[in-house]
Amino acid sequence: MKDEIVRGTAWDGGIRVFAARTTKLVGELQRRHDTMPTATAALGRTATVGAMMGYMLKGSERLTIQVKGDGPIGQIVVDANASAEVRGYVDHPHAHLPSNSQGKLDVAGVVGTSGEIYVTKDLGLREPYRGSVPIISGELAEDFTLYFADSEQTPSAVGLGVLVDTDGSVLHAGGFIVQVMPGLSEERLSQLERSINAMPHVTALLDQGETPESLLQFIVGEEVSIHDRIEPVFRCKCSRERVESTLVSLGSEELRNLIDEDGKAEVHCHFCNERYQFSGEELEELHNKTLNP
Secondary structure (H helix, E strand, C coil), rough: CCCCCEEEEEEECEEEEEEEECCCHHHHHHHHHHHHHHHHHHHHHHHHHHHHHHCCCCCCCCCEEEECCCCCEEEEEEEEEECCEEEEEEECCCCCCCCCCCCCCCCHHHCCCCEEEEEEECCCCCCCEEEEEECCCCCCCCHHHHHHHHHHHCCCCCCEEEEEEECEEEEEEEEEEEEEECCCCCCCCCCHHHHHHHHHHHHHHHHHHCCCHHHHHHHHHCCEEEEEEEEEEECCCCCHHHHHHHHHHCCCHHHHHHHHHHCCCCECCCCCCEEEEEEEEEEHHHHCCCCCC
């Protein structure tokens, strides 16, 4: 079953809804970064909300999420765009803790319960938009709920989940974002709160075969209207050609020092974990480009 994000409205436009299945996306992140189960859950939840937030953008707009908590995972970084192309990494992919008191992966323990979440949006303007909120739980869904309310002034409910198998692989991943539009009645607000509180966990529903669209039906009933859908995918912007351009941009003197001191170079992309190797001969060729641009 392929990954999918759906976007729609419900209750006569009173709420805007997003839901996602991101199992393959999170599985690819786990494979590339060799994350331990708790780190997989933390990165996967952030990538899932990032994919949905990216899908809220338009055209060439993109955003970057940085979760900087005081837990052992260090920083979580996720980059996403309006085409639901996502990449991400954590500082310490092998961060892992015993299960919490509910018998679940201790995401708050590895993320930390103190720190900040930063969201930077490149909207094609002169200056990017940057919003931030303090980490209040470390479980991430509650933290992004606060982000929408505080930084974007949009009352929202966020649900996120990643289910990891005993071998460390990703069984299910997904989530939802429900946003309240101005004018929604108190009766509808109360109904929304009751529905979300009574809703089974996201991964439990995905494990039962529910789709992103049916996830939303647990919250808003049959009245949901899906406007469009997209497949979120892992995609990194790095390439050997980009790395070569970066090395050339270091300039003649810096490249010459690199050649004389090390005789080779390795460039590591944090987002996709690819490593680009350059021999001394290849560096000489790049150095010649700095002399004859």
